[in-house]
Amino acid sequence: MRERERAKAIPEIYLTRLLSMKGTLQKFVDDVFVAILSTKRPPPIAVRFFFDFLDDMAEKHGIDDPETVHIWKTNSLPLRFWVNILKNPQFVLDVQVSDSIDAVLSVIAQTFIDSCTTSEHKVGRDSPVNKLLYAREIPRYKQLVERYYSDIHAAASGCYQEMNSTLTELSGSFASEMNNLVALHELYKYINKYYDQIIMSLEEDSSGQKMQLAYRLQQVAALVENKVTDL
Known part of the structure; x- marks a missing residue:
């Protein structure tokens, strides 16, 4: 009986430590998500141009379901680019990622993925711990994603000319190297x-x-x- 109680206590100890660690990291996770999904500084012209292109394609083909366009944008930038950076910071920074840090980053990356989905984030007693840790924060992160897409949509007007000028400038800058x-x-x-x-x-x-x-x-x-x- 005592062995069974001791075995039950071990996961509870780990859960307490996880919650404590999550509280320590919370501000940093918030800051990273806000930095990724902020439009206080104009998003790169390539992002605005491509999102505007996706909006145009939806209109051209009569796709009026906003969830479809949301998925297009999510798959093209947050999930294809940012999740890789969150999970593998060594791609852009001179750092070494230990096994324990890799496990933490996997949870944060999964939280970002869940925040970009349009489906409701449901959790229960049988949900994995990584889903439970940030269950309360995900609705707030979802709002960040929605506002990010909305702000870029509002700022995309005229980006075709700007993109064309940018490409012309880049082409001139590297003309002698290509x-x-x-x-x-x-x-x-x-x-x-x-x-x-x-x-x-x-x-x-x-x-x-x-x-x-x-x-x-x-x-x-x-x-x-x-x-x-x-x-």
């Missing part, structure tokens, strides 16, 4: 796989028609085919 023809050929190898579909889509798209994108792509294709033997 072989344009080689880069073009690498892109073309991918485009060539879907060439007919891309041309058809550009010819049917109203914006593509105005900018003659199909014709421009055909010119690029002709250029690459003529130069491919020189590479």
Whole structure:
């Protein structure tokens, strides 16, 4: 009987320690999530441009379910980029991650994932501990995500011209360090796989028609085919 009581007490001790550690880290977790999901400083133009593109695609294809667009945006930035950084800070910082720290970061990364979902975060007695630890904070984090997407949507107007200017500036900055023809050929190898579909889509798209994108792509294709033997 005593052995059973002792075995039951061990998880309770661990849970107490987990809650204590969570309280110690709470401010830091809050600060990181707020920094990631803040628009006090303008988000990168690439993020605004891509989110605006997703909104346009939803409108173009008659997708009026906001949850679908939310999932698109979540999969493209928070889950594909930020979760990797939260889970693996050594990707961007000169740090070593021990096994114990890796376990902590896994819980924080999972909390961020749960905060980006649109489904209700339900927990019960049988839920894993990592789900229970931040159950109270997740609704607040969900609001941060929603506001982040909303603020970017409101600030995306005119970002096409800004993105075009940014790309032109970057292209000029690295003009002497890149072989344009080689880069073009690498892109073309991918485009060539879907060439007919891309041309058809550009010819049917109203914006593509105005900018003659199909014709421009055909010119690029002709250029690459003529130069491919020189590479």
